[in-house]
Amino acid sequence: MKILAPDFDLEKTLNCGQVFHWEKSGAGFVGAIGAKGVYVEQQRDQLVFMGATAKVIANYFSLDHPLAGICCSFPRDPGMTAARDFCRGLRIIRQPRWECLATFITSSMKQVAHIRQISLALRKRYGESKQILGHKIFTYPSAEQIVELTEQGLRECALGYRAKNLLVTARLVASGEAKLEAWRELPDDALREHLCELPGVGAKVANCVMLFAYERLRAFPIDVWIERVLRQQYFPRKRKVTAQQLRNFCDRYFGEHGGYAQQYLFHHARKGGAVSK
DNA sequence: CTCCAGGGATGAT
DNA sequence: ATCATCCATGGA
Numbered sequence A: 001m002k003i004l005a006p007d008f009d010l011e012k013t014l015n016c017g018q019v020f021h022w023e024k025s026g027a028g029f030v031g032a033i034g035a036k037g038v039y040v041e042q043q044r045d046q047l048v049f050m051g052a053t054a055k056v057i058a059n060y061f062s063l064d065h066p067l068a069g070i071c072c073s074f075p076r077d078p079g080m081t082a083a084r085d086f087c088r089g090l091r092i093i094r095q096p097r098w099e100c101l102a103t104f105i106t107s108s109m110k111q112v113a114h115i116r117q118i119s120l121a122l123r124k125r126y127g128e129s130k131q132i133l134g135h136k137i138f139t140y141p142s143a144e145q146i147v148e149l150t151e152q153g154l155r156e157c158a159l160g161y162r163a164k165n166l167l168v169t170a171r172l173v174a175s176g177e178a179k180l181e182a183w184r185e186l187p188d189d190a191l192r193e194h195l196c197e198l199p200g201v202g203a204k205v206a207n208c209v210m211l212f213a214y215e216r217l218r219a220f221p222i223d224v225w226i227e228r229v230l231r232q233q234y235f236p237r238k239r240k241v242t243a244q245q246l247r248n249f250c251d252r253y254f255g256e257h258g259g260y261a262q263q264y265l266f267h268h269a270r271k272g273g274a275v276s277k
Numbered sequence B: 001c002t003c004c005a006g007g008g009a010t011g012a013t
Numbered sequence C: 001a002t003c004a005t006c007c008a009t010g011g012a
Helices: A008-014 A054-060 A067-072 A078-086 A097-105 A113-125 A153-155 A163-174 A188-196 A203-213 A224-232 A243-253 A255-271
Strands: A001-005 A023-025 A027-032 A035-041 A047-050 A127-134 A134-139
Touching: A001 A054, A008 A027, A008 A153, A008 A163, A008 A224, A027 A054, A027 A134, A035 A054, A035 A134, A047 A054, A054 A163, A067 A255, A078 A224, A097 A203, A113 A134, A153 A163, A188 A203, A203 A255, A224 A243, A224 A255, A243 A255
Parallel strands: none
Antiparallel strands: A001 A047, A023 A027, A027 A035, A035 A047, A127 A134
16 A cells, blocks of 8 residues: 655654664565554655555654644754754654653663664563564553563563663553553643653653654753754853753744754754764 | 763762 | 762663
8 A cells, every 4th residue: 555655754754763663674664553563665755555554654654744834943043954954854753652651761871772672672572473574573562561570571671770660650551540641631741740750751751752652742852962962053162051951942942843853953963973972 | 892872860969 | 959870781
């Protein structure tokens, strides 16, 4: 099956560090969208796919986001413009909430390559196997599946000290104490507060989950890469800029689609050599 | 080998 | 409120 996907770059969207389990296969990628094993391949302005409906594909890749308008809302400074040009077609996808939350709990102080490794280990060991084009795909284990495990079982997937946080958060979600789906109705600040009450979730992880799983396109996660971008591009030769000052600047400067701006700056910094360590 | 990574929790100033 | 330290692990 195929659908029209204008203004879209599949490779950048899957390899920009917002999602961690898609694997290259021939001219396309194989992975899971929720419980479905999926193959997806870009052919110019079309998306060729198997394993899910067109509706599921279009929704997951946010093909309805008005990307041109979003990019026009970015501030007009040199760094932002370079990132915008570098990331043309990159879309913020709609990830399943638990999968996104759990993955970013395991992401702290980890490189993207290792987050991928942890995600794949958890899937292979504790997820459910699916078949797509001869590939074995594994779904991300649900909170209900995680609570049946021990901290030691999780540590065998190289989670280290993050295992405890994932296990306790899974218990809160599985018990219904943390209502991930109902939180969809909350305004940004209330949603962030709820997320930050979960063990292993601070401001940065909460903002990632808000951006990648709750479609809060204003959420602006600040990690070590983005902090370097901010200090080098927006506060050059200025010492003693506090974390709070950076936060205030981002909320004010990048506007209603700050999350998109952030992801473009992040990907450009990592893959385009826009910043120095 | 060393350095550091899409940080968070905790305890001391 | 800000700051220092510790937490596991492995890619670069």
